[in-house]
Amino acid sequence: MCYKIKDNLSEKSLQDELFILDRTNSHVHSFNESGKLIWACLRQNMPLDIIAAELTKEFDVDVEEARNDISDFIRMCESRGLLEICNKKQT
Numbered sequence: 389m390c391y392k393i394k395d396n397l398s399e400k401s402l403q404d405e406l407f408i409l410d411r412t413n414s415h416v417h418s419f420n421e422s423g424k425l426i427w428a429c430l431r432q433n434m435p436l437d438i439i440a441a442e443l444t445k446e447f448d449v450d451v452e453e454a455r456n457d458i459s460d461f462i463r464m465c466e467s468r469g470l471l472e473i474c475n476k477k478q479t
Contacts, residue, residue: 390474391462397470399427408470413431417468422447426461430471 398409404422408417419427424448429439436458443454466469 389436390433391465391471392474393427393431394470394472410469412469415468417470423461426458430462439465 396411397408400407400409401424404421404424405439406419406427408419409415410417410425422443425442427441431444434442436455439458440451440454443457444451447454449457457479462471465475
């Protein structure tokens with residue numbers, strides 16, 4: 389599945405945290421180090437399996453835990469209006 393970061397967002401990285409400003413409603417969202425990594429991978433349109441591999445390299449988690457963390461993060465971002473599902477055409 390493909391996810392797209394919405395266009396109405398501004399980002400600011402400070403040390404191990406990432407702050408996202410939703411310009412439509414002025415809400416600020418903060419992500420910890422793992423959330424920051426997942427967000428960067430989503431921004432680069434990486435497949436979820438590659439994101440999970442990145443998390444296992446960077447943090448002391450196994451692949452299953454990484455996948456669960458990614459799923460939780462994506463659900464949270466969708467509920468906050470930060471991500472949307474891409475409509476990739478099948479060829």
